[in-house]
Amino acid sequence: MVLVIETVRSSRILDVNSESYPPRSITSKDLIAQQDVYGLSDSEFVEELGIVNPIGFYQKLIFVLKLLKRWLILLIIFPLLCGTAAWAYSNYYVVPLFAAKSTLLVQPQNISSQNMYNSIMGNQQLIKTYEGLIKTRTIALDVSRRLDNKVTPERVLENLGVKTSNVTFLITLTYTDTNQERAVRVVNEVARSFAKNVGVFVNLDNVMIVDEAVPQKDASPVSPQIVTNTLLGFALGLLLCILLVVVVEALKGLMKLLQDAERNFKAEGRRM
Structure with a gap:
């Protein structure tokens, strides 16, 4: 029994019809011969024919x-x-690292109901200024002296993180250390030092400590x-x-x- 296939998609298989017009029908013998010539596997042969393999x-x-x-x-x-x-x-x-966190509040200055937007933007810029002032060597030296030089100023600046918000007037201080108690002491001293010495940088005294860090009994390391x-x-x-x-x-x-x-x-x- 000879199988006759009227339409074939592949150009390589159509070579058997290239000399006749209109193309003659391709028999199963032609297909097998073409498969042998091109060395196609069964799956490749089925794909060349364009036949959907169920x-x-x-x-x-x-x-x-x-x-x-x-x-x-x-x-x-x-x-x-x-x-x-x-x-x-x-x-x-x-080495496990522990984190301690303290929060500062910057009291808004010169809030005007007539020009509320400019007042808020001015206070936000002031907070951004405070963010940079906290991580100055002056604060780090003061903290180191408060801790009897047990922590160097370089280490304070390296492990200290300062985060501000564009929505609130809060400044969050984070300090990481291999010792949890030391991390708590350092971050609290940073908060106290800045709240005390903010007037040295700007002619304002509008920073207060909202939340100090406290040691936890079963604290888990952050890293x-x-x-x-x-x-x-x-x-x-x-x-x-x-x-x-x-x-x-x-x-x-x-x-x-x-x-x-x-x-x-x-x-x-x-x-x-």
């Missing part, structure tokens, strides 16, 4: 499942090793984030493993393609 999806699914089965051990072990390494590094090699680092290590290991699988499978496919091309070239040479 089991193509299931073939791809089976291929993916076989691929997963082949690399399953590596896909499990390598991410677990990376996650374990990240956990061990975060838990045993990274390292062990769970986050472990999950990132696992995800990175999985990503690297998938990349390795893709590269290896691509190289294997390339080698097979070269071998098929060489085999077809030799077969074509024998025919000639």
Whole structure:
């Protein structure tokens, strides 16, 4: 029984019709001959014909499942090793850091109901000025003296964080240290020093401490984030493993393609 296919999409398969017009019908023998000439696999041959393969999806699914089965051990072990390494590094090699926070309030100046916008903008600019003044060496030196030089001015400036808001008149001070009690003392001294010496910088005395830092019994370090680092290590290991699988499978496919091309070239040479 000869199968007749009237329309074919691929230009390579249409070569059998190039000498006749109108094109003659292509039989199954013609197709098999063309497949042998070009060295096409069954799946490539079906794609060249433009025929919808009803089991193509299931073939791809089976291929993916076989691929997963082949690399399953590596896909499990390598991410677990990376996650374990990240956990061990975060838990045993990274020094924990504790954070203490204090809050300052800048009392608004010259609020005018007639020109409310300009008054608010002027106070916001003043707060931004205060943000820069807090992280000056003058404040850091004063804090160091208050703590009997147990913390250097450079360390105060390095670990001190200042955050302001465009909506409120609050300034939040944050200090990180390997010792929680020292972090609390430093940030509170920074707040007190600035509230006391703000008049030295500007001719105003409008800063007050709203909330001082207090030590906590069961405080958790803000760094390292062990769970986050472990999950990132696992995800990175999985990503690297998938990349390795893709590269290896691509190289294997390339080698097979070269071998098929060489085999077809030799077969074509024998025919000639």
